[in-house]
Amino acid sequence: MVKICCIGAGYVGGPTMAVIALKCPHIEVAVVDISVPRINAWNSDQLPIYEPGLEDIVKQCRGKNLFFSTDVEKHVREADIVFVSVNTPTKTTGLGAGKAADLTYWESAARMIADVSASDKIVVEKSTVPVKTAEAIEKILMHNSKGIKFQILSNPEFLAEGTAIADLFNPDRVLIGGRETPEGFKAVQTLKEVYANWVPEDQIITTNLWSAELSKLAANAFLAQRISSVNAMSALCESTGADVTQVAYAVGTDSRIGPKFLNASVGFGGSCFQKDILNLVYICQCNGLPEVAEYWKQVIKINDYQKNRFVNRIVSSMFNTVSNKKVAILGFAFKKDTGDTRETPAIDVCKGLLGDKAQISIYDPQVTEEQIQRDLAMKKFDWDHPLHLQPMSPTTVKQVSVKWDAYEATKDAHAVCVLTEWDEFKSLDYQKIFDNMQKPAFIFDGRNVLNVDKLREIGFIVYSIGKPLDAWLKDMPAFV
Ligand SMILES: NC(=O)c1ccc[n+]([C@@H]2O[C@H](COP(=O)([O-])OP(=O)(O)OC[C@H]3O[C@@H](n4cnc5c(N)ncnc54)[C@H](O)[C@@H]3O)[C@@H](O)[C@H]2O)c1
Numbered sequence: 054m055v056k057i058c059c060i061g062a063g064y065v066g067g068p069t070m071a072v073i074a075l076k077c078p079h080i081e082v083a084v085v086d087i088s089v090p091r092i093n094a095w096n097s098d099q100l101p102i103y104e105p106g107l108e109d110i111v112k113q114c115r116g117k118n119l120f121f122s123t124d125v126e127k128h129v130r131e132a133d134i135v136f137v138s139v140n141t142p143t144k145t146t147g148l149g150a151g152k153a154a155d156l157t158y159w160e161s162a163a164r165m166i167a168d169v170s171a172s173d174k175i176v177v178e179k180s181t182v183p184v185k186t187a188e189a190i191e192k193i194l195m196h197n198s199k200g201i202k203f204q205i206l207s208n209p210e211f212l213a214e215g216t217a218i219a220d221l222f223n224p225d226r227v228l229i230g231g232r233e234t235p236e237g238f239k240a241v242q243t244l245k246e247v248y249a250n251w252v253p254e255d256q257i258i259t260t261n262l263w264s265a266e267l268s269k270l271a272a273n274a275f276l277a278q279r280i281s282s283v284n285a286m287s288a289l290c291e292s293t294g295a296d297v298t299q300v301a302y303a304v305g306t307d308s309r310i311g312p313k314f315l316n317a318s319v320g321f322g323g324s325c326f327q328k329d330i331l332n333l334v335y336i337c338q339c340n341g342l343p344e345v346a347e348y349w350k351q352v353i354k355i356n357d358y359q360k361n362r363f364v365n366r367i368v369s370s371m372f373n374t375v376s377n378k379k380v381a382i383l384g385f386a387f388k389k390d391t392g393d394t395r396e397t398p399a400i401d402v403c404k405g406l407l408g409d410k411a412q413i414s415i416y417d418p419q420v421t422e423e424q425i426q427r428d429l430a431m432k433k434f435d436w437d438h439p440l441h442l443q444p445m446s447p448t449t450v451k452q453v454s455v456k457w458d459a460y461e462a463t464k465d466a467h468a469v470c471v472l473t474e475w476d477e478f479k480s481l482d483y484q485k486i487f488d489n490m491q492k493p494a495f496i497f498d499g500r501n502v503l504n505v506d507k508l509r510e511i512g513f514i515v516y517s518i519g520k521p522l523d524a525w526l527k528d529m530p531a532f533v
């Protein structure tokens with residue numbers, strides 16, 4: 054029986070391996086991690102991550118051909134194929150701080166693989182890594198290998214959170230990069246055969262190592278660029294009376310452009326886009342390409358601008374101060390159908406409002422109070438380290454309360470901000486919410502999910518990203 058081991062039982066390692074186990078009953082899959090609580094959770098009824106459809110698959114396969122364990126060395130030693138899906142955070146100190154990928158976890162995984170292996174292995178980069186990482190990994194593995202042969206493959210993951218299982222069942226493509234040698238081709242073929250159990254062969258793309266590594270960074274940069282492009286247009290729409298939804302529709306019907314990923318928003322979040330673009334910018338700088346680096350940096354700058362613009366719009370609309378005013382936040386996750394808050398725009402918006410001394414009341418159907426408090430106290434980029442290595446803050450932000458009900462969160466509030474597009478926010482009783490709020494009652498829709506006309510009929514002053522402005526907002530002082 055072929056044995057697969059995946060190092061890193063996170064948002065990628067967990068779902069990806071669960072789907073491989075489901076689709077390949079003849080393969081034994083072990084997912085290992087240094088985090089004991091995480092592995093305990095994978096072995097319990099309360100999985101460590103929320104992802105539609107995941108629980109069913111784990112229940113079907115766990116204990117049969119899918120195992121979760123902290124015995125990292127044993128499972129690596131026994132495996133034929135070792136996936137590495139560990140954290141690749143942004144460096145916070147030293148050379149490349151604030152941009153470059155910190156490969157500490159990757160390097161320690163590679164050293165451990167070299168130390169414990171007693172047979173030849175295929176080592177698969179599943180984490181998103183800088184282009185040319187495989188070369189460094191090869192050196193570490195070969196240097197310590199005691200004659201054991203390793204083949205490195207790059208097999209970046211393209212799943213999006215909230216739709217991870219659907220994405221893994223039906224990927225647009227699977228990408229495998231390997232060395233262009235007979236051994237490299239053989240390793241690529243071995244991994245291809247795993248995916249071919251459910252992915253049509255013509256959707257399995259094979260390339261050289263560097264193309265596969267770079268394609269992952271490029272794909273995320275292109276996706277994020279679309280959002281920054283439509284968000285840049287949203288600012289112009291507000292100044293001119295155009296409606297960003299109509300503009301995006303008109304633009305997206307051009308078959309060369311396509312309709313997806315053109316929703317204007319308070320900004321993109323998530324663990325990947327910002328990190329991967331910063332990484333790309335750093336690689337361009339290191340390769341003597343400052344113009345290319347600047348080009349991609351602008352995608353992040355517009356994203357930061359969009360989040361700031363949103364906060365400024367709230368404050369300027371409410372008589373230029375939110376000091377001691379209750380502002381309700383509906384949605385804290387970085388997108389709907391996930392409890393993940395990594396780089397969520399809600400963190401920046403809340404911090405901006407707290408900077409202006411607002412009292413904040415938050416409701417999100419999937420995010421706990423503990424998580425929200427941690428996020429608001431944590432330093433930039435600290436979230437991307439294994440849980441037990443993240444600095445714990447003993448303080449909680451006192452001006453922040455977390456509720457388990459949207460009506461409770463919005464009671465007596467001066468303003469409501471929608472920061473995640475959860476479906477349930479569309480069907481709330483906004484008349485009831487209006488009746489229980491301070492007047493004038495404001496709604497700031499950072500996701501364009503609410504029915505603006507209906508809300509205005511009820512009596513709200515409404516701001517919706519990139520939409521023609523309320524007369525009230527037009528008359529408020531300009532902001533930068
Ligand atoms: N989250 C996504 O949607 C997504 C999608 C595609 C690619 N990626 C990339 O995949 C990688 C993993 O992302 P994630 O979201 O799954 O991260 P994660 O933080 O959820 O999981 C990483 C896990 O690796 C474990 N780990 C770290 N070092 C280890 C070691 N030496 N030995 C054993 N376990 C170790 C951590 O404890 C953690 O549980 C990153 O490079 C990320 O950029 C993420």
Ligand SMILES: O=c1ccn([C@@H]2O[C@H](COP(=O)(O)OP(=O)(O)O[C@H]3O[C@H](CO)[C@@H](O)[C@H](O)[C@H]3O)[C@@H](O)[C@H]2O)c(=O)[nH]1
Pocket residue numbers: 181210211212213214215273276280313314315316317318319320321322323324325326387388
């Ligand atoms: O039109 C859009 C689409 C998305 N977003 C926002 O963009 C962020 C990222 O969304 P999404 O890409 O759906 O989720 P991720 O899970 O971050 O997935 C991205 O990042 C992963 C990690 O690399 C990749 O594997 C995926 O292909 C890539 O879509 C979220 O805050 C969304 O709300 C918008 O604002 N407007």
